[in-house]
């Protein structure tokens with residue numbers, strides 16, 4: 001496994017376009033907190049908004065020269081952050097969810113030096129719940145059909 005993280009703010013136009021195609025794919029969009037279709041202009045504005053914002057980080061994850069998905073860190077502070085993730089919906093490979101969460105955990109521990117991580121998932125997103133709990137996260141509450149999970153890193 002050879003993982004490379006590409007920060008959204010450094011991605012070229014081709015990759016920016018590829019990501020918005022993933023993000024608007026029904027399987028990704030309908031499992032996201034914002035379920036709207038996102039225009040390429042909105043996507044570019046979103047990426048520009050990340051440039052001076054230390055509380056949010058978004059990366060495309062490349063594994064063995066293939067762009068396999070996206071991981072994000074939001075609400076970043078000295079202690080904790082929320083992880084988000086989705087896979088490249090055009091890849092017919094299993095196991096990507098586990099690689100994405102594992103990569104995010106490693107980055108949070110080694111680069112952001114955080115103490116705990118949170119994740120959220122819709123109650124009907126069984127595949128994601130499976131990935132999240134398999135990576136050691138524990139459910140802490142359920143509100144409005146959204147499950148919140150926590151993982152202590154220390």
Ligand SMILES: CC(C)(COP(=O)(O)OP(=O)(O)OC[C@H]1O[C@@H](n2cnc3c(N)ncnc32)[C@H](O)[C@@H]1OP(=O)(O)O)[C@@H](O)C(=O)NCCC(=O)NCCS
Pocket residue numbers: 027028031032085086087088093094095096097098099100120121122125126127128130131134
């Ligand atoms: C969530 C997502 C990244 C998972 O990717 P993936 O490559 O399918 O994940 P993995 O193959 O690593 O793991 C899926 C696990 O769910 C299991 N699974 C698959 N279908 C299942 C089902 N219907 N019921 C229960 N478990 C299921 C698989 O067996 C696998 O577990 P295993 O490793 O123990 O065998 C991908 O489905 C995705 O991008 N979904 C849309 C976006 C999304 O939901 N993001 C998360 C928001 S919280």
